[in-house]
Amino acid sequence: MSTTIDVPESSNINKEKTILVAPARPGGWKKGTAIMDFILRLGAIAAAIAAAASMGTSDQTLPFFTQFFQFEASYDSFTTFQFFVISMAIAASYLVLSLPFSIVAIIRPHAPGPRLFLIILDTVFLTLATSSAAAAASIVYLAHNGNQDTNWLAICNQFGDFCAQTSGAVVASFITVVVLILLVVMSALAIGKH
Amino acid sequence: MSTTIDVPESSNINKEKTILVAPARPGGWKKGTAIMDFILRLGAIAAAIAAAASMGTSDQTLPFFTQFFQFEASYDSFTTFQFFVISMAIAASYLVLSLPFSIVAIIRPHAPGPRLFLIILDTVFLTLATSSAAAAASIVYLAHNGNQDTNWLAICNQFGDFCAQTSGAVVASFITVVVLILLVVMSALAIGKH
Numbered sequence: 001m002s003t004t005i006d007v008p009e010s011s012n013i014n015k016e017k018t019i020l021v022a023p024a025r026p027g028g029w030k031k032g033t034a035i036m037d038f039i040l041r042l043g044a045i046a047a048a049i050a051a052a053a054s055m056g057t058s059d060q061t062l063p064f065f066t067q068f069f070q071f072e073a074s075y076d077s078f079t080t081f082q083f084f085v086i087s088m089a090i091a092a093s094y095l096v097l098s099l100p101f102s103i104v105a106i107i108r109p110h111a112p113g114p115r116l117f118l119i120i121l122d123t124v125f126l127t128l129a130t131s132s133a134a135a136a137a138s139i140v141y142l143a144h145n146g147n148q149d150t151n152w153l154a155i156c157n158q159f160g161d162f163c164a165q166t167s168g169a170v171v172a173s174f175i176t177v178v179v180l181i182l183l184v185v186m187s188a189l190a191i192g193k194h
Numbered sequence: 195m196s197t198t199i200d201v202p203e204s205s206n207i208n209k210e211k212t213i214l215v216a217p218a219r220p221g222g223w224k225k226g227t228a229i230m231d232f233i234l235r236l237g238a239i240a241a242a243i244a245a246a247a248s249m250g251t252s253d254q255t256l257p258f259f260t261q262f263f264q265f266e267a268s269y270d271s272f273t274t275f276q277f278f279v280i281s282m283a284i285a286a287s288y289l290v291l292s293l294p295f296s297i298v299a300i301i302r303p304h305a306p307g308p309r310l311f312l313i314i315l316d317t318v319f320l321t322l323a324t325s326s327a328a329a330a331a332s333i334v335y336l337a338h339n340g341n342q343d344t345n346w347l348a349i350c351n352q353f354g355d356f357c358a359q360t361s362g363a364v365v366a367s368f369i370t371v372v373v374l375i376l377l378v379v380m381s382a383l384a385i386g387k388h
Contacts, residue, residue, distance in 0.1 A: 077343035080332045116386040123317065123378045127324050127371065134325035135332035138274045142336075143344070149271035150337070152346040177321065184317045184378075192310040192385045 030109035033190045037118075037183060038102045041095055044179040048092035048129070051172035055136070056085045058169070060162040073159040080135045081166065087132040088173055094125050112191055119187040126180040133173035140166050224303035227384045231312075231377060232296045235289055238373040242286035242323070245366035249330070250279045252363070254356040267353040274329045275360065281326040282367055288319050306385055313381040320374040327367035334360050 058081075059074035075081035098121065104114045143163055146154035156163035252275075253268035269275035292315065298308045337357055340348035350357035 073343060078341065079335065079339075112386040116382060119382045119386075120379050123320070123375060123382075126317070126321065127375060130321050130324040131328035131331075134328040137325075138329035138332050139336075141273065142333075142346075145273075147272065149267060150346075150349050152336075152344075155344050181317060181321060185314050188310060188313045188317075188382065188385065191382065192306040192313075 030190050031106060033186050034102065034105040034109050037186055038099070038106060040179050040183055040186075041099060041102055044176050044183070045092055045095045047172045047175040047179065048088050048095060051133075051169045051176060052085050052088035052092060054165055054172060055081055055088070055169035058162055058165040060159050062158060073155065073162045075166070078139055080139045084132045084136040084169070084173070087128050088169075088176070091125050091129045091176065094121065098122075109190075115187050115191050119184055119191065122180055122184050122187065126177065126184060129173060129180060130177050133170060133177055136166070136173065137170045140170050224384050225300060227380050228296065228299040228303050231380055232293070232300060234373050234377055234380075235293060235296055238370050238377070239286055239289045241366050241369040241373065242282050242289060245327075245363045245370060246279050246282035246286060248359055248366060249275055249282070249363035252356055252359040254353050256352060267349065267356045269360070272333055274333045278326045278330040278363070278367070281322050282370070285319050285323045285370065288315065292316075303384075309381050309385050313378055313385065316374055316378050316381065320371065320378060323367060323374060324371050327364060327371055330360070330367065331364045334364050 055075050059072070061072045075085060098118060101114045101118050105111075105118070108114070140163070142152060142154075143159075143166070144154060144156045146152050249269050253266070255266045269279060292312060295308045295312050299305075299312070302308070334357070336346060336348075337353075337360070338348060338350050340346050
């Protein structure tokens, strides 16, 4: 009797083991991407805040002035740069608010809900960040090089500090864009492979 | 005996029915999104080709000229517009090449492979299309309104046709961007819900 009782017990243990071991592997892989997602999100927040702050504080007044006019350049002068500051601030806020969902994805790596939510909103804010970064980049390029055909002169000879600061902001915003692309691709892979 | 034989037979039929009916519904839903994906892709191709062609043919020569100089504006004058034509052409080529994968997704709505492939590349080309659209939009805005602080004059008073054509190209490119966002979101939903 004792042997017959032992046999079903051990088979039960084996079954439990296989149940516990089998889903643990893909779960671990998914948990890894979720943790990576959280870390990348922190980096994107830092880059987005740096971009918005660097552009928002760009302001240079030249030391000489005429009777009627003092030469000053700030991000306020350009509609594109205003859009840049606003949209990078919105993107940074979204990324901060998305951190709880990223944590939920770490705790429950198999639930597709939070990842789906994140991938859809990430795509939308990727587009917002890309559009503001590209628009600002084209203005910064114009400020550096000017355009002969339309007689738009390069202003970076005069406003060197202003140009350096706005260029830095554009670089930071493109880092945000690259990180957001990585986030979307990683979420897609984590959702797609079961 | 005859009744005991009948019972398992009918229960088998019921089981088969439930097996056949249950996966048919999500399959039909997924097939619908795959067909929608194909149709939206055709629309995005048309919009991207329209944007590239409209920008690429924008060229206006003013009827008056000085001794040394004839006033002419074409997309060649602006580095941003050159980037716009090239990247919209690349996006259109990608969308044409992605059609076979979209057809595979229609034939096999449950296979995650083609959809994963499409969502990752769609995200990359969404970023490319958005950056060129936004960069061109900021230059078009400048051409319309100018910028007082930097003494960049609005050129649309002189080059009216040129401005109208480039503005149209920017609108077409933003239609491409919106369709690509829809494609990414639809693919994500189709992959995520099982």
